[in-house]
Amino acid sequence: MRVALLGCGTVGGEVARLLTEQADELAARAGTAVELAGIAVRRPDKHPELPPELLTADAEKLVTSDDVDVVVELVGGIEPVRGWLVAALKAGKSVVTANKALLAEHSADLFEAADAAGADLYFEAAVAGAIPLLRPLRESLAGDRITRVMGIVNGTTNYILSAMDSTGAGYAETLDEASRLGYAEADPTADVDGYDAASKAAILASLAFHTRVTASDVHREGIADVTASDLAAARGLGRTVKLLAICERVTDDDGVESVSARVHPVMIPRSHQLAGVGGAFNAVYVEADAAGELMFYGQGAGGAPTASAVLGDLVAVARNLVAGGRGPRESAHAALPVRPMGQTPTRYHVSLSVADRAGVLAQVAQAFAGHGVSIAAVRQSDVGDRASLVVVTHQAPDAALQSTVDEIAKLDVVHEVVSVMRVEGEDQ
């Protein structure tokens, strides 16, 4: 099997190295030799470490070359990559990609091209790096009904939140430190604003619910507004804050099913298994009707871990080539509607600084009741002439919770809304 490699950075370099060093082992597992046919990079002269006869700057030509059976894409971004991959698939080449942004926007184009030509499309490395997560969702759980996928899928934001939790430092300061240590990119926008996690949520929701979900369907909030006060409030309640991707199958009162996908900071109990996932690790919870609760944990990024996922996909393509079969196709038969965030049921934790006098709790409670939001727990404590009031709600539509918080912020008796955070992973 002849492989065209597009992109040769951290992950691509590792893939090229393993394809060469473990050639015998891979051939034994794949049932055929797996060899590099060419490597497309922007500047071939910048890669003296690679065999010059393999290098080219012309990716477009390489991907449809007669000498190529499968294209491994590690360039990233939408264009011109989308065009290359569609052309490759139409020419009957299978594709292995780690490109979450592309899959979250244009997976339908790719699957259609793959289907028309009978080619494979694998993308295990696109979500949660080395963790074998997509294959279980696409294949192992194909006979089950997944109800929820919830996880930490971005290492940079998890590193920052873990560090804020342990040091008590603020967001800006911790981001600077993360950049200095190489845990955040020079332009951290894609990570800290949740774009990376939202792409992954779209891919996970599509696979889990057999429905086309794109990144624009995903409600997205990053971590830039998470404060040291939020983490202190969480700590005081035995909780911590994580940026989670949450994909749910929601059934409304009329029995109508829909899909919800969102990325935002969440307060979870410290006893929750996701709370213990520190640093740059990823972990994803899956709940299914028959299987119950499952968790997958491992390294979410990095050259070697991501290369492991790419090579696993390459072996699958090779086995299919040898045996004459096909990998799993797009599964979008359920075609459920995507529920807007405002109608998605969530729970809120609200921490307020209020006047220390009688009747305050009644006013605040009235604001919740007026929006149809039921309160699960209240904790009040005095701090000088002010009082701290912490409210945790039951589930309510997110828009009702937002409106409640807006109204509470305007109450005379409320001095400050110290922290507002959604809550997951506890009994209702």
Added chain:
Amino acid sequence: MRVALLGCGTVGGEVARLLTEQADELAARAGTAVELAGIAVRRPDKHPELPPELLTADAEKLVTSDDVDVVVELVGGIEPVRGWLVAALKAGKSVVTANKALLAEHSADLFEAADAAGADLYFEAAVAGAIPLLRPLRESLAGDRITRVMGIVNGTTNYILSAMDSTGAGYAETLDEASRLGYAEADPTADVDGYDAASKAAILASLAFHTRVTASDVHREGIADVTASDLAAARGLGRTVKLLAICERVTDDDGVESVSARVHPVMIPRSHQLAGVGGAFNAVYVEADAAGELMFYGQGAGGAPTASAVLGDLVAVARNLVAGGRGPRESAHAALPVRPMGQTPTRYHVSLSVADRAGVLAQVAQAFAGHGVSIAAVRQSDVGDRASLVVVTHQAPDAALQSTVDEIAKLDVVHEVVSVMRVEGEDQ
């Protein structure tokens, strides 16, 4: 696709139910209708809940019927099941089985028959129930080099050890309670003596290391000798005790590779992720060169979780039938030798009650040194006229550690060997 179901107990009943209730959903995912062709049970008259026209007592005839494409085997045990499945595979029927004992002894027979006829053999449900573990090992990590698989793969023993840890009660008493609550079978031998876990270790080691490993290659110790003192000793050191299946790739000083597979009680730090896995849950750690550390967690047994794994396999078989391909075959090309337990490197925790006088530590330390075992840590404390001495070793061949303990037990200054337990999951 027409399915023959062998056995209709807890898991089989759930498979039959889901095949019927989720028929449309499964057909959409599989690309073809998946229908029951027949159900073989020992006593058809005992199953009034099943359609009588599907029931038969003649499994042998059913598995080779022209009307059957795939056989789902949930009977368990070696014979007559082995004969049925080999006959089915030879007749070109694919097989989905949860039979760990059979796979741990005769997987070579089954794979050979499957290969000769071009049929599929899937067995996700055989290890760790609902947890998608075998598909990641066989497929996702096919391009990586797995060095270690370590996990809790038996729910009954995990329930008992978790309960002993939290109540301080002894083994016999806790086993009785577990039986009463339905967490242990009337005859708990297969679980508590480690046979079930050893079968699973053989399957995991075979897949992870591309080597045929059978149950008889697995060193096996159960939990019947774990005492309340062992758990107390562990607790005092911030550790707990778990029954682990441990499969390792070992390279000796001459660079010769071998495989080690063992099941025995192990002391692990409470901070280790496996320590938090309670009750009837399973969790498996996988370490691979490129992927790094991975963990899989979920329900290891039960009707619905196991049925989820069986249905995932059925959908895979159906997709292969539709697309004309094949599932992964046996991968035994590495054919590494299996290292005997005595030569496997382990670490010991030894807790002794010793005479409270000078020179005791010197005598004990001399015994370790005499067997070439290096000591990592020692803790001594007085209890009346006796002293408690706790030793944790560095890695050494298991036989050397055993011999050391035997010698120490005979020392005059040693009143009692309170607890001997292997240690995992800590820095050396």
